[in-house]
Amino acid sequence: MNSDMVQLWCYLSTSPLLWLTVTLLAYQLGTWCFQRCGCSQLLNPVLTAVLVLVLLLKLSGTNYQTYFRGAQFIHFLLGPATVALAIPLYREVAVIRKTFVPIIVALFAGSLAAILSAVGIAWLLGGERILLLTLSPKSVTTPIAMGISEQIGGLPALTAVAVVLTGITGVVIGDLVLNWMKVHDETARGMAFGIASHGIGTAHAMHKSRVTGAFSALAMALNGLLTALLLPLLISLLR
Amino acid sequence: MLGHLTIILLCQLAGEIIAKAARLPVPGPVIGMVILFSGLMLRGTMSPELENVAGLLHRYLPLLFVPAGVGVITSLDLLARSWAPLAGAIIIGTGVTIAVTGLVMQLANRRARPDQQEAPHEQ
Numbered sequence: 001m002n003s004d005m006v007q008l009w010c011y012l013s014t015s016p017l018l019w020l021t022v023t024l025l026a027y028q029l030g031t032w033c034f035q036r037c038g039c040s041q042l043l044n045p046v047l048t049a050v051l052v053l054v055l056l057l058k059l060s061g062t063n064y065q066t067y068f069r070g071a072q073f074i075h076f077l078l079g080p081a082t083v084a085l086a087i088p089l090y091r092e093v094a095v096i097r098k099t100f101v102p103i104i105v106a107l108f109a110g111s112l113a114a115i116l117s118a119v120g121i122a123w124l125l126g127g128e129r130i131l132l133l134t135l136s137p138k139s140v141t142t143p144i145a146m147g148i149s150e151q152i153g154g155l156p157a158l159t160a161v162a163v164v165l166t167g168i169t170g171v172v173i174g175d176l177v178l179n180w181m182k183v184h185d186e187t188a189r190g191m192a193f194g195i196a197s198h199g200i201g202t203a204h205a206m207h208k209s210r211v212t213g214a215f216s217a218l219a220m221a222l223n224g225l226l227t228a229l230l231l232p233l234l235i236s237l238l239r
Numbered sequence: 240m241l242g243h244l245t246i247i248l249l250c251q252l253a254g255e256i257i258a259k260a261a262r263l264p265v266p267g268p269v270i271g272m273v274i275l276f277s278g279l280m281l282r283g284t285m286s287p288e289l290e291n292v293a294g295l296l297h298r299y300l301p302l303l304f305v306p307a308g309v310g311v312i313t314s315l316d317l318l319a320r321s322w323a324p325l326a327g328a329i330i331i332g333t334g335v336t337i338a339v340t341g342l343v344m345q346l347a348n349r350r351a352r353p354d355q356q357e358a359p360h361e362q
Contacts, residue, residue: 023305064312072306144269221272
């Protein structure tokens with residue numbers, strides 16, 4: 001590289017513009033591959049984008065802090081997007097009201113299943129204590145999960161990663177599992193996506209139908225609240 | 240459009256302030272969602288413009304998870320060391336959670352409304 005190129009790289013690599021743009025490009029590449037391959041969830045756009053970006057950061061020797069200076073503008077929008085989930089909920093409020101008791105029953109069953117299956121399986125496979133704590137809130141939306149992880153002594157950064165991987169896994173295997181279990185009820189499918197795989201599951205559920213999407217958004221919010229209350233309690237019982 | 244985006248951000252801001260002041264373990268945006276939902280219920284109506292703003296945010300919802308996902312790069316060591324318990328917990332655990340939630344909800348629905356045997360719509 002000649003000195004002009006070095007100077008250009010020095011400028012670009014410290015400005016938020018570069019990694020903001022690259023994140024958008026990586027996601028668009030992911031979407032393109034996803035559509036090219038008949039929307040197979042194995043080629044989930046989030047997964048492709050994350051893999052491409054990790055590879056680019058490794059190859060260019062860029063650290064995560066530098067990357068995040070650009071990506072934070074996208075990350076920030078998670079907050080308003082979460083607030084805006086009130087809108088699909090409001091649209092389906094009549095259906096939700098009619099299904100109140102089943103919602104509460106499924107919420108407790110699903111929330112406990114998410115925590116116990118994650119911790120139990122990781123423990124059986126020889127996971128360290130810190131890994132179990134880090135994984136326990138994996139089905140909860142990123143900001144809540146990171147808060148819980150910090151509170152119970154896990155690693156918040158790794159929790160965020162486990163949360164995203166859980167979301168993608170839920171979308172990849174969700175329809176298969178639900179079809180196999182003969183769960184065809186739209187409200188039940190929505191609850192399953194929202195509780196097991198939070199926002200990524202909800203984004204997927206919204207593409208299926210309005211009812212599925214609304215129940216997923218509701219389940220995600222309720223599961224976040226319940227896990228935040230339940231998990232510290234479960235951990236203190238185990239101590 | 241701008242007015243409705245401001246409303247959403249105001250709900251988030253109020254949520255953040257409540258969460259900090261009351262030291263709740265719940266993040267601000269979730270409280271903001273509850274505030275916005277309560278506001279809509281009180282008003283009893285929703286403007287199409289608010290739906291547009293929400294639609295725009297939700298159309299690209301998956302993209303918003305990418306920056307957090309790239310955080311995987313900070314824990315590649317632990318990942319290499321503990322890939323088996325991690326993969327097991329995430330893949331099997333998520334499958335179990337989906338199956339349990341879906342089955343329980345469907346069963347509870349049938350008990351609550353025995354007149355309607357099947358869901359109105361198949362996937």
